[in-house]
Structures are given as C-alpha cells and as structure tokens.
Amino acid sequence: MTGKQFSSVWLREPRPARSPGRSREEIVRAAVELLDAEGLDGLSMRKLGAKLDAGATSLYWYVANKHELLELVYDEIWGEMTVPEPRDGRWHETARGFAHSMRQVVLRHPWAARLIGRVPALGPNALGSSARLARAFKIAGFRGLEIDYAVSTLTAYVFGTVIPEVAYNETMAEGAVDEQSVRETVERAVADHPEILERMRENASFTDTEQVREMMFSFGLAAVLDGLEARLVT
Amino acid sequence: MTGKQFSSVWLREPRPARSPGRSREEIVRAAVELLDAEGLDGLSMRKLGAKLDAGATSLYWYVANKHELLELVYDEIWGEMTVPEPRDGRWHETARGFAHSMRQVVLRHPWAARLIGRVPALGPNALGSSARLARAFKIAGFRGLEIDYAVSTLTAYVFGTVIPEVAYNETMAEGAVDEQSVRETVERAVADHPEILERMRENASFTDTEQVREMMFSFGLAAVLDGLEARLVT
DNA sequence: CGGCAGACTCGTACAGTGTGCGAGACGCTT
DNA sequence: AAGCGTCTCGCACACTGTACGAGTCTGCCG
Numbered sequence: 001m002t003g004k005q006f007s008s009v010w011l012r013e014p015r016p017a018r019s020p021g022r023s024r025e026e027i028v029r030a031a032v033e034l035l036d037a038e039g040l041d042g043l044s045m046r047k048l049g050a051k052l053d054a055g056a057t058s059l060y061w062y063v064a065n066k067h068e069l070l071e072l073v074y075d076e077i078w079g080e081m082t083v084p085e086p087r088d089g090r091w092h093e094t095a096r097g098f099a100h101s102m103r104q105v106v107l108r109h110p111w112a113a114r115l116i117g118r119v120p121a122l123g124p125n126a127l128g129s130s131a132r133l134a135r136a137f138k139i140a141g142f143r144g145l146e147i148d149y150a151v152s153t154l155t156a157y158v159f160g161t162v163i164p165e166v167a168y169n170e171t172m173a174e175g176a177v178d179e180q181s182v183r184e185t186v187e188r189a190v191a192d193h194p195e196i197l198e199r200m201r202e203n204a205s206f207t208d209t210e211q212v213r214e215m216m217f218s219f220g221l222a223a224v225l226d227g228l229e230a231r232l233v234t
Numbered sequence: 235m236t237g238k239q240f241s242s243v244w245l246r247e248p249r250p251a252r253s254p255g256r257s258r259e260e261i262v263r264a265a266v267e268l269l270d271a272e273g274l275d276g277l278s279m280r281k282l283g284a285k286l287d288a289g290a291t292s293l294y295w296y297v298a299n300k301h302e303l304l305e306l307v308y309d310e311i312w313g314e315m316t317v318p319e320p321r322d323g324r325w326h327e328t329a330r331g332f333a334h335s336m337r338q339v340v341l342r343h344p345w346a347a348r349l350i351g352r353v354p355a356l357g358p359n360a361l362g363s364s365a366r367l368a369r370a371f372k373i374a375g376f377r378g379l380e381i382d383y384a385v386s387t388l389t390a391y392v393f394g395t396v397i398p399e400v401a402y403n404e405t406m407a408e409g410a411v412d413e414q415s416v417r418e419t420v421e422r423a424v425a426d427h428p429e430i431l432e433r434m435r436e437n438a439s440f441t442d443t444e445q446v447r448e449m450m451f452s453f454g455l456a457a458v459l460d461g462l463e464a465r466l467v468t
Numbered sequence: 469c470g471g472c473a474g475a476c477t478c479g480t481a482c483a484g485t486g487t488g489c490g491a492g493a494c495g496c497t498t
Numbered sequence: 499a500a501g502c503g504t505c506t507c508g509c510a511c512a513c514t515g516t517a518c519g520a521g522t523c524t525g526c527c528g
Binding site for chain 1: 350381400420423430433460464
Binding site for chain 2: 514517518
C-alpha cells in the first residue's frame with residue numbers, strides 16, 4: 001500500500017508521432033536544462049511548459065505523466081557515462097573509467113542522485129552501459145551470474161558514494177549550514193568516544209572537501225576492484 | 235540556485251519543552267508508522283496530524299518544517315541498526331554484521347531509501363553507529379583518514395545496493411509492472427549484444443529474486459571486505 | 469484569589485503542485 | 499468541402515507545505 005503505482009515508459013511502445021513542432025526529445029532536453037538550473041524541486045510541468053512556450057498540459061501529449069518524464073531524463077544522463085573499451089584484458093581500466101565517469105555525471109547533474117532508487121533504469125542508455133560493463137567483466141573471466149554480481153557491486157559502490165556526496169553539497173550550499181557548526185555537532189555527539197574526537201582533530205587540516213572526497217572515492221574504488229579481482233582468482 | 239535551503243535540526247538547540255500532551259518523540263513515532271504503512275508520499279502533515287488527533291499545523295510547534303521531521307525519522311531508523319562489538323580483532327564480523335543490519339533496516343522501512351541523499355545523517359544514532367564502526371576499523375589497524383575511508387566505502391556499498399533494490403521492489407509492487415515485460419524490454423534493448431542475451435537465458439531459472447539479491451549482496455560485501463583487507467596489509 | 473506570561477492549538481488562507489476533461493485548432497487525405 | 503487524426507490548452511479539482519494570528523490552557527507570582 002505504498003501509494004500510486006507506475007508502469008515504465010520503456011515497457012510500452014512510443015507514440016507514433018510524426019510530430020511537427022514539439023517532440024519528446026525537445027521536451028527532455030528542456031527538462032534537463034531546467035533541472036540543471038533549478039534542481040529536482042525546480043522542475044514542474046508548468047515551468048517546463050513555460051520554458052517551451054507551451055501550456056503545462058500540452059506536455060501530456062508526449063509523456064503520460066511526470067514520472068515518465070523523470071524516467072526519460074534519467075536515461076538521458078546515463079547516456080553521458082562512458083565505458084572505455086577493455087584492451088587486452090585490462091578490465092581494471094574499464095571499470096575504473098566507468099566509475100569515475102559515473103561519478104562525474106552525477107556531480108554534474110546533482111538532481112540525478114535523487115532519481116536513483118526512484119525510477120527504474122530500464123532505458124536504452126542505462127541498459128547499454130550495463131551491457132558494455134558486463135562484457136568487460138566477462139572478458140576478465142567472470143562467469144554466469146557472477147558477471148552481474150560484479151556489475152552490481154561496482155555500480156552500488158559508485159552510487160552509494162556519490163549520493164551522500166551530492167546531499168552533503170546541497171546541504172552546505174549557499175551557507176545554509178556552515179562547516180563549523182557541523183563540526184561542533186559531531187564533536188558533541190561523539191563526546192563519549194574520545195578516540196574518535198582525537199582523530200577528528202588530527203585530520204582537521206584535511207578538510208578541503210573536494211580533494212578529500214576524490215581521495216576517498218579512489219580509495220574505496222581500489223578496494224572494490226581488488227576485492228573483485230580476488231573473487232576472480234578463486 | 236537549487237531552491238530552498240535547509241538547516242538541520244541537529245545544529246540547533248531543541249525546544250525547552252516540558253510539554254504535557256504531545257511530544258516530539260510521539261510525533262516521530264507516529265510518522266514512522268505512517269511511513270511504514272503508506273510510504274514517503276503517504277506522509278503529509280495533515281494526515282500525521284489526523285493520526286494524532288491534532289490539527290495539521292499544531293505539529294509545527296515541535297518541528298520547524300517537514301524537512302526537520304524527515305531528519306528525525308531518518309535518524310530514528312539509524313537507531314535500529316546494530317554494530318556488533320569486535321571480538322579479538324575479528325573486524326570482518328563487525329563489518330559484515332553492520333552491513334546486513336543496515337540492509338535489513340532499509341528493506342523494512344523502504345521509504346528510508348529515498349531519504350538517503352536528501353537529509354543529512356547528523357543525528358545521534360547515525361553518528362553513534364558510524365563512530366562504533368570506525369572504532370572497529372581502528373582496532374583492525376587502519377590509521378588516520380583511512381579509518382573514515384573504510385567506513386565510507388562500506389556504507390556506500392550497502393546504500394548503493396539497497397537503494398536500487400528498494401526501487402525495484404516498489405516498481406514491481408502490486409503488479410503495476412510484471413517481470414515478464416521487463417525481461418522482454420531488456421532483451422530488446424541488448425539485442426545487439428548477443429552474448430548478454432545468451433547469458434540472460436542461461437540464468438533465467440535463477441530469477442527468484444529475493445534469494446538472488448541475497449547472494450548478490452553477500453558476494454559484493456565479501457569483495458569489499460577483501461578489498462579493505464588488502465588495503466590494510468600494505 | 470487575580471492576573472499575567474508563556475506553552476501550546478488550530479482555522480483560515482495562500483501559493484503552489486500533478487493532472488483529468490473537454491472544447492477547440494491545425495493540417496492532411498479523400 | 500468534409501472529416502479525421504494530431505495536437506494545444508484553459509479550467510477545475512484535490513492535494514500539498516506552511517505563515518499568520520487569534521484563541522485556549524497551565525502554572526507561577528503577587
């Protein structure tokens with residue numbers, strides 16, 4: 001009883017549509033622009049209509065509902081992710097390249113972070129990327145279900161890293177919350193774990209976030225790849 | 235220019251409040267019930283008010299806005315996660331126990347998946363769990379920043395796994411989308427990757443989702459732990 | 469006891485949301 | 499000219515979060 005149910009755009013034939021003026025592509029492109037500029041909450045059918053010099057409800061000719069539109073824009077940015085061709089079995093490069101590209105895309109379109117886990121990734125771009133990644137893992141030597149397991153593990157790590165990263169950025173944005181008071185709150189909360197407090201002060205100099213985040217991501221990514229490698233040998 | 239800015243409940247002193255009737259705890263408890271029953275979209279201030287025999291706007295005495303309420307319920311479920319005490323340096327057990335507990339909690343409260351990455355995890359329960367996990371990694375032998383890296387890597391993996399998992403469950407819920415047509419769509423989309431198609435058919439018998447998901451999670455988790463272990467030795 | 473201050477409740481109102489409906493307008497084919 | 503899809507869109511509805519301000523209740527001080 002979780003509320004409305006959605007089917008998926010990808011599970012039905014698209015409109016015949018030899019449309020003259022507006023098109024689904026144009027709408028999706030405008031929606032991405034609006035999302036980039038104003039975030040997920042900034043996208044409303046009325047605003048999108050206005051941006052296209054159209055009435056809000058005109059869009060419903062091309063898209064069954066807002067959820068479908070979100071599916072479309074979500075797959076759109078999957079199209080920006082790159083999967084390097086694996087060269088002579090060096091699958092680490094492929095996996096690492098994909099992971100970094102994935103992260104960069106989401107950082108560039110922060111609204112996408114909130115779409116993960118809300119919209120099924122069944123579009124051609126999403127499926128295509130996964131397929132190419134899967135192929136790299138197959139070449140690497142994974143077999144059967146383990147290929148899918150490996151793909152999932154990698155994407156899970158990337159999404160799990162980048163989602164809170166985006167959230168943090170947005171909370172900090174425009175000084176609504178300042179780093180100093182976060183630090184204080186954390187210190188207060190872990191007051192009964194003295195060694196953690198100590199570590200915090202130790203690392204205090206390292207708080208130039210972006211660089212730390214980058215390092216953190218690479219650290220975990222290396223761990224994941226090593227872990228997959230280990231699973232491969234056995 | 236991402237829209238409204240939020241500060242965080244945890245960054246300001248709570249109300250003095252020697253309240254007689256309603257209390258913040260009671261409200262949070264009711265909110266969790268409502269969320270469990272009706273999902274994230276099913277929670278509105280009016281419904282929550284009704285559930286508590288109160289006017290919708292009465293709640294605003296205890297909570298500055300809905301976002302704060304979400305922060306509170308989010309931390310509430312962090313309280314349900316368990317971090318096993320590490321025994322004689324066997325940190326794998328602690329990490330694995332935490333990971334499984336984390337996953338189970340989110341599967342039990344699917345709405346929480348959409349709160350990750352939308353609400354800062356600065357509550358006492360979230361910070362407490364992280365702190366205990368960090369301690370386990372410190373005992374394991376990680377040093378300085380690497381402790382935090384290890385914690386992040388693990389939680390990233392779990393969240394990244396469970397968020398799409400929940401999304402999938404909800405899309406499939408109540409037959410809005412059936413597994414068969416998803417399969418067909420995927421087959422159509424990867425039509426130009428013949429070997430992937432082949433693998434799909436191979437694994438077709440394994441599609442009793444819950445078990446597969448469980449295996450997948452454990453597979454990736456083992457990889458992550460091994461990868462962290464590798465980082466530790468060097 | 470009176471009265472006052474703070475804690476708390478809530479009806480009303482406002483701006484905004486997604487979208488169902490049905491009336492209309494365009495352009496192509498017969 | 500008639501008709502028929504394709505497409506547009508104004509209106510209306512039910513719903514959202516929450517600002518405001520008038521109201522009630524409770525306990526303390528004189």
